[in-house]
Structures are given as C-alpha cells and as structure tokens.
Amino acid sequence: MTEIVEQAIGRSRTARRRRKTGGITHIAVFLAPTVLIYSIFSIYPLIESLRLSLFDGQPDGSAVWIGLGNYATLLFDANWAVRFWNALWNNLILFFIHMIVQNPLGLLLAALLSLAPRFGGTYRTLIFVPTLLSVVIVGFVWELILSPLWGVAEGMMSAVGLGWLYAPWLGLEDSALTAVSLISVWQYVGIPMMLIYAALLSIPDELLDAARVDGLSGFAIFWKIKLPLILPTLGIVAILTYIGNFTSAFDLIYSIQGVLGPPDYSTDIMGTLMFRTFFGQQTQIGDIHMGATVASMMFFIILIGVTIYLLGVQRRLTRYEM
Amino acid sequence: MKHIMMKTTATAALCLAAGGALAQEVTLTIESWRAEDQAIWDDTLIPAFEESHPDINLEFTPTAPTEYNAALNARLEGGTAGDLITCRSFDGSLPLFQRGQLADISDLEGLSNFPDFAKAAWSTDDGESTFCVPMASVIHGFIYNADAFDELGLEEPQTVEEFFAVLDAIKADGTYIPLAMGSADQWEAATMAYTNIGPNYWKGEEGRQALIEGEAKFTDEEFVAPYEQMARWSDYMGSAYQAQSYSDSQNLFTLGRAAIYPAGSWEITGFSDQAFFEMGAFPPPVPAEGDTCYISDHTDIGIGMNADTDHPEAARTFLEWVASAEFAALYTNALPGFFSLSNAEFEVENPLAQEFISFREECESTVRVASQILSRGEPNTWNTMWVNSANVLNDTMTPQEAAADLQQGLESWYEPQQD
CATH class of the missing domain: 3.40.190.10 (Periplasmic binding protein-like II)
Incomplete structure (x- = not known):
C-alpha cells in the first residue's frame, strides 16, 4: 500500500519537474497568438501613431521631425485649443451622463432581475438586444423617432398631455449632447445590467438566508450585503464606461450628427475631432500628423483615467471570498 | 448596335490597312467618383465618342466618392491609375498637378471654349497652367x-x-x-x-x-x-x-x-x-x-490627363472632344442639373434645367x-x-x-x- 503511494508521489514529482522545464515553452506557445495579434494590430499601430504625432507633413509629401510641436499647437494654438477642450469637455459630460443614468439603471434592472420575476428571462433578452444592433440602425431609428417632421415622439408625448415638453432635441445646442447620450444609454444599458446580474447571481444563497434569518429587510439585504459584494463589478463597469466613452461613442455621434458635431460643435467629441483632423472633411484636407496627435492625446487621457482607477480605487476595494 | 457594327467595320478596315497589325487601336480608362454616371457613359457618351474616333476605345471605371481621393492617390503613386482622371475642383486636384501626376494641358485648343472663371477651378493660383478640362458646374x-x-x-x-x-x-x-x-x-x-x-x-x-x-x-x-x-x-x-x-x-x-x-x-x-x-x-x-x-x-467636375499615360495623343484627342460643343450638349442633357461650362450654344431639354441655365444669361457667375x-x-x-x-x-x-x-x-x- 505504502509502496504504491510512494510510487504515485514519485511519479507526480517527476511530472511536476517535467512540467516546470516544459513550462516556458507552454507559456510561449499559448501566449503567442494573443501576443502576435495584439502586437500587430494594436501595439504596433499605437506606437506608429505616437511616432507620426512627432512629425509635420510637408506639401511634397515628406515629413519633418518637430518633437512635441503638434501637441503644443493642439493645446495652445487658440483655434485648435478651443476645439480640443470643447471635445474633451463634451466627452466628460458624456461619461458623466452614462455614470449617473446608464450604470444606476443597469444596477436597478439587474437587482430586479435577480429577484427572478415572471418573464425575467424575456425582459433580460429584450433589454440586452439593442446592444447587439448596429449603431447605424440605432442612430437612424432614434433620429426618426425624435424627428420633428415624421417622428412619433411629439405625438406620443401629446397623447399623454406632455406635448408642450417636446423640442427638436437633436438640433438644439443645449440638448443635443444629452439626447445623444441618452440614446447611447438606451442602447448599452444591457451591458452593465448583465455584468451586475452575473455578479448578483454569484452571491451564495446561504449568506442571504442568514441575513433573512437575522431579520434584515429586502432593501437592507441589498444595501448591506449585495452591494458591497458586487462593488468590484461596479468598478469594472465604471472603467468600461470611461473607455467606451472615448472609443464607441464616436460611432453613434458620427451616424446621427456627422463629423462636425453639430449644432455648433456641441456634440463634437475627441473621436469626431480626431476623425476629421486625420481623414479630412469636405475641403478640409486630412492631416495624418495632427490626427495622430489628437489620437495620442485620447490614448494618454484613457491611460491616465485607467491608472487613477487601478491605483487609486481598485486597490482599496475589499474583495470577499464567497 | 449600329455603333458596334460601325466599330467592327472600322476595326476590320484598319486591320486590313495595317496589314493585320492592331497596334493603332488604344484603350483609355477614365477614373471617376461618379459611379451613378456609369450608364450615361456606357450608353451615351462613350458610343458618341467612339463613333467619331473608331481607333480609341474608352472604359469608364468609377470608384465610390468617399474612397475616390485615397484610391486615386494610391493608384497614381503605384503607376496603375487610368489615362484620364476626373478632377475635383480647386484644391481637390491642385496637389496632384503639383506632384506632377496630372499633365499640363494649357495648350489644348478646346480650352478657349471656356470662360476664365471655369478654368480657374483647375488652374494654378497664378493662372499660368491649366490641368483639367471643365466638365460641369452646379x-x-x-x-x-x-x-x-x-x-x-x-x-x-x-x-x-x-x-x-x-x-x-x-x-x-x-x-x-x-x-x-x-x-x-x-x-x-x-x-x-x-x-x-x-x-x-x-x-x-x-x-x-x-x-x-x-x-x-x-x-x-x-x-x-x-x-x-x-x-x-x-x-x-x-x-x-x-x-x-x-x-x-x-x-x-x-x-x-x-x-x-x-x-x-x-x-x-x-x-x-x-x-x-x-x-x-x-x-x-x-x-x-x-x-x-x-x-x-459652382465648378464641380473636370477631367484631366494622367501625366504617365501611355497614350498621351489619344488622351488629348479625347479631352479636345470633352471641350467640344457636342460633349457639352450630350453631358448636360444626360445629367440635368450638371451644366457644361462651355461657351458653346447648346439645347437643354429638361424644363427646370432650362430655367436654371437661363440664370447664366441674366446674371454673373461665381x-x-x-x-x-x-x-x-x-x-x-x-x-x-x-x-x-x-x-x-x-x-x-x-x-x-x-x-x-x-x-x-x-x-x-x-x-x-x-x-
């Protein structure tokens, strides 16, 4: 008996040793596809665009090294700076609206769904479906709904006595960005909902049962037990919102409002500014170097935001073993 | 059908004359962003040109408007661009001329059929060189x-x-x-x-x-x-x-x-x-x-010649034809609303288009x-x-x-x- 056990231990030791020597190769082999794909399609273009931003284009097509000259132009030349700060500010407003509307709404929906209501599955699917739709379709549909000429918004609001509240929101400077943000919230609320829903489901029933036995109300259970347990997920949702607001918000604004962020640049964000600088617009000739500069600034802003979150917030979050 | 037969006869005659050598017949390709004009070129403009110029074949090969500038640049640099190039106005084409990709056609006789403001859209800032024949304005x-x-x-x-x-x-x-x-x-x-x-x-x-x-x-x-x-x-x-x-x-x-x-x-x-x-x-x-x-x-569309074309003579012949009164009438009537910039007299059939073009007689253009x-x-x-x-x-x-x-x-x- 002991002999067999010793043999088994010996075998597993050699196996472990073999695993150790083969380990590096294994790691390399399994990492290779990801590393290669990321390097070629993500890291290389990133470095290349950082490099491009340090040059200035000449009429004959060549480029001259100007160091941080493009960044100085973007930040300090009056005509560029006004567009840059306006775009950044609009991005922050967009982020803010998502944080106070989309994520709390996602949390609320997830909390309701986790109570397993009737037709919960159907609601979950319906709420999630818009995230799968093409942004062009979403943009077009909402533009039609809100259209002052053919849209149903005014009629529906009048039917419930709110017709006087209607305005051509997408065309007004004060409301265009909020309107676009809310369309984006409508489309993407399913994502925080799903993430939070999954986190809520992973909370063991024993904990909740114990709380109930101790006499906690439903709301207190949510507030004192569920919420602290899903805080890390809420953190992830916040950081995804932050990144998405620089990367994917562009699609919607481009499809609804166009590349100049009308009216009067009120929906102009970093993405649209980068797009028209890089690719040009009508008689504006594209400038790859200034475009790369705007893109690099976006990269730095995302980097700073994510770093602050990782170092300042995530480390302080308490994680509970469940 | 008639023109195809004529072309065949003409080609056959040419073959006999040249002792079987086909070298005289050239094919020119036209670059354009107006993909919606394909039918107009294939059915009206190209047959009309080939009827009077049996030794030159034309092929209209458009690109989508949003990709035209980038695609044309790439093809010009790679040496695969067409012989004839549709030009956007002013700074849309000037860089191509400055880089030597569009030929100087200032000495083209037909250019005298156009007013100065029309030629300005496809000329250098000093007006010395013209590089595209004005086709139409809106x-x-x-x-x-x-x-x-x-x-x-x-x-x-x-x-x-x-x-x-x-x-x-x-x-x-x-x-x-x-x-x-x-x-x-x-x-x-x-x-x-x-x-x-x-x-x-x-x-x-x-x-x-x-x-x-x-x-x-x-x-x-x-x-x-x-x-x-x-x-x-x-x-x-x-x-x-x-x-x-x-x-x-x-x-x-x-x-x-x-x-x-x-x-x-x-x-x-x-x-x-x-x-x-x-x-x-x-x-x-x-x-x-x-x-x-x-x-x-507004001068909207012109046509010029690739500086690297293998058939500069044929391309110039075509450009002279574009500058002619025949082309002006054909083009304007095939595409009501795009008006030839030529000084030549021609009839416009669409009544609304007639009204628009009549503005030119009453008013000054800019x-x-x-x-x-x-x-x-x-x-x-x-x-x-x-x-x-x-x-x-x-x-x-x-x-x-x-x-x-x-x-x-x-x-x-x-x-x-x-x-």
Whole structure:
C-alpha cells in the first residue's frame, strides 16, 4: 500500500519537474497568438501613431521631425485649443451622463432581475438586444423617432398631455449632447445590467438566508450585503464606461450628427475631432500628423483615467471570498 | 448596335490597312467618383465618342466618392491609375498637378471654349497652367412649387423685399411651409443659403477675389448682409427646423408640404422624378431693384490627363472632344442639373434645367466663396462657414458674430488677410 503511494508521489514529482522545464515553452506557445495579434494590430499601430504625432507633413509629401510641436499647437494654438477642450469637455459630460443614468439603471434592472420575476428571462433578452444592433440602425431609428417632421415622439408625448415638453432635441445646442447620450444609454444599458446580474447571481444563497434569518429587510439585504459584494463589478463597469466613452461613442455621434458635431460643435467629441483632423472633411484636407496627435492625446487621457482607477480605487476595494 | 457594327467595320478596315497589325487601336480608362454616371457613359457618351474616333476605345471605371481621393492617390503613386482622371475642383486636384501626376494641358485648343472663371477651378493660383478640362458646374437658386404659387396668386420675387413678401403671404395662408430648409446637417446652411444668396451682396467674383487678395474682410458689410438676410429666414422655416435634415427638407418639398426650396441644380433629376406638381426656379433675389444679379455657378467636375499615360495623343484627342460643343450638349442633357461650362450654344431639354441655365444669361457667375485658396489652412474656412451659417439660422449667433468668427479664423493662417 505504502509502496504504491510512494510510487504515485514519485511519479507526480517527476511530472511536476517535467512540467516546470516544459513550462516556458507552454507559456510561449499559448501566449503567442494573443501576443502576435495584439502586437500587430494594436501595439504596433499605437506606437506608429505616437511616432507620426512627432512629425509635420510637408506639401511634397515628406515629413519633418518637430518633437512635441503638434501637441503644443493642439493645446495652445487658440483655434485648435478651443476645439480640443470643447471635445474633451463634451466627452466628460458624456461619461458623466452614462455614470449617473446608464450604470444606476443597469444596477436597478439587474437587482430586479435577480429577484427572478415572471418573464425575467424575456425582459433580460429584450433589454440586452439593442446592444447587439448596429449603431447605424440605432442612430437612424432614434433620429426618426425624435424627428420633428415624421417622428412619433411629439405625438406620443401629446397623447399623454406632455406635448408642450417636446423640442427638436437633436438640433438644439443645449440638448443635443444629452439626447445623444441618452440614446447611447438606451442602447448599452444591457451591458452593465448583465455584468451586475452575473455578479448578483454569484452571491451564495446561504449568506442571504442568514441575513433573512437575522431579520434584515429586502432593501437592507441589498444595501448591506449585495452591494458591497458586487462593488468590484461596479468598478469594472465604471472603467468600461470611461473607455467606451472615448472609443464607441464616436460611432453613434458620427451616424446621427456627422463629423462636425453639430449644432455648433456641441456634440463634437475627441473621436469626431480626431476623425476629421486625420481623414479630412469636405475641403478640409486630412492631416495624418495632427490626427495622430489628437489620437495620442485620447490614448494618454484613457491611460491616465485607467491608472487613477487601478491605483487609486481598485486597490482599496475589499474583495470577499464567497 | 449600329455603333458596334460601325466599330467592327472600322476595326476590320484598319486591320486590313495595317496589314493585320492592331497596334493603332488604344484603350483609355477614365477614373471617376461618379459611379451613378456609369450608364450615361456606357450608353451615351462613350458610343458618341467612339463613333467619331473608331481607333480609341474608352472604359469608364468609377470608384465610390468617399474612397475616390485615397484610391486615386494610391493608384497614381503605384503607376496603375487610368489615362484620364476626373478632377475635383480647386484644391481637390491642385496637389496632384503639383506632384506632377496630372499633365499640363494649357495648350489644348478646346480650352478657349471656356470662360476664365471655369478654368480657374483647375488652374494654378497664378493662372499660368491649366490641368483639367471643365466638365460641369452646379447652379444655385430657389426651386418653387408652381402650383402653390398659382393657388396663392404669387409671382417669382425679383428683390429681397419681394422675396419676404412672398414668404409672408405663404405663411399667412398657412397651407405650406414657406421655406423647405433645416439646419441640422449644417452644410445646406452654407451651400444653399450663405453662398447661394451671398454673391448678390459681394458682387460675385469681385468680392471673392478681394477676399483672396486681402482687400476685403468677412466683417465687411457685403459679407455680413447675407447673414442678416438668413437671420430673417428662420421665421419661415417650419417649427423645428433645427433638427430638420437635408433629406427631410427634400421630402417636405417633393411631398408638396413646402413652397420654396433653396436649391442646387443637382436636385433637378430627383425632384423631377418625385414631385407631382409643377416646379419653377428663380435666381437669388437682388437687394434692390435693378441691381445686377450674381449666381453661384459652382465648378464641380473636370477631367484631366494622367501625366504617365501611355497614350498621351489619344488622351488629348479625347479631352479636345470633352471641350467640344457636342460633349457639352450630350453631358448636360444626360445629367440635368450638371451644366457644361462651355461657351458653346447648346439645347437643354429638361424644363427646370432650362430655367436654371437661363440664370447664366441674366446674371454673373461665381463660385462658392470659400472654395479656392481660402480653405487651405486650419481652421478650414468652409467648415467654419457650415457651422456659423447654421448658427445664424438657429439664432445662436448674430450675423456680426458669425462674420467676425470667420474673419478671425481666416486671419489666423492666411497671410494676405493679416495686415
């Protein structure tokens, strides 16, 4: 008996040793596809665009090294700076609206769904479906709904006595960005909902049962037990919102409002500014170097935001073993 | 069918004459962004040319408009571009000539058939070299619902005050929205409003050249006045025009819900198909009775020759044909709303197109004010003009502020404006 056990231990030791020597190769082999794909399609273009931003284009097509000259132009030349700060500010407003509307709404929906209501599955699917739709379709549909000429918004609001509240929101400077943000919230609320829903489901029933036995109300259970347990997920949702607001918000604004962020640049964000600088617009000739500069600034802003979150917030979050 | 047979006969004759050598027959390819014109080239223009030039074959190979510039650049650099190249106007093509990719065709005889302002769109800034033959322009003005005008007893307005009297009458009647125009997409505000009515104030080419030479400023009275007129338009534009897009305006007009549409002549084909009522057109009303009228007759499309073509002689032959009266008539009638810039006399068949081209006889032609030189820098004057014109319509900027902002942007990079 002991002999067999010793043999088994010996075998597993050699196996472990073999695993150790083969380990590096294994790691390399399994990492290779990801590393290669990321390097070629993500890291290389990133470095290349950082490099491009340090040059200035000449009429004959060549480029001259100007160091941080493009960044100085973007930040300090009056005509560029006004567009840059306006775009950044609009991005922050967009982020803010998502944080106070989309994520709390996602949390609320997830909390309701986790109570397993009737037709919960159907609601979950319906709420999630818009995230799968093409942004062009979403943009077009909402533009039609809100259209002052053919849209149903005014009629529906009048039917419930709110017709006087209607305005051509997408065309007004004060409301265009909020309107676009809310369309984006409508489309993407399913994502925080799903993430939070999954986190809520992973909370063991024993904990909740114990709380109930101790006499906690439903709301207190949510507030004192569920919420602290899903805080890390809420953190992830916040950081995804932050990144998405620089990367994917562009699609919607481009499809609804166009590349100049009308009216009067009120929906102009970093993405649209980068797009028209890089690719040009009508008689504006594209400038790859200034475009790369705007893109690099976006990269730095995302980097700073994510770093602050990782170092300042995530480390302080308490994680509970469940 | 006839032309194919003729071509075959001609080819056969040529083969016999040359003792079986086919070398004389060349094929030229045409680069273009006007994919929608494929049928017009294949069915009308190419057969007409090949009939008189049996030894030259043509092939029309368009690219999507959004990709044209990039694709053409790549092909020119790679040496695979077509022999003939459709040119965008002004700074859209000038760099190609400066890089030596478009041939200098200043000595082409047919160029004398075109007025100077038309050639300017495809010439160097000093006017020394011309590199594309002007093909067509688009003319701005106003298209109106003639049935509605009859019903309300209105006539085409001549002056600005008459124009507003007409708008008031339509508004008072209430059946129609007076002006089918929105500000959501911004470009209509600059294209169909500011540069449509503006030339009457800044006297067309005179004002445009003065800006380029630095003798006039956007803050001058003649450049502010069109904004002042536009500020008055918003009362007639329908209740929520701020969110009304370009296609919304087109639909409003063709559905018969609006009376007047500030237009470009490219709308003619679409409107003729869709509108079920009679239409008419009038040029932008002049500020005072008896003033000379000016129209935006914007040079839009030209055609030049690849400097590296293997068949320069054949390509030149084709360009001479494009400059001829025959081409002018064929092209203008195949594409109503795109008007040949040629001085040659030719018949226009579409009635609405006839009205538009008749503006040329009554009025002086000019191009969009920001299209030459003035939009080379950053901030781009044409972009600013979009945004500010929409702001004036939206009443979020006064005419003076809009003009001052345009001037400030231009001054920041354009030397002749800096002192």
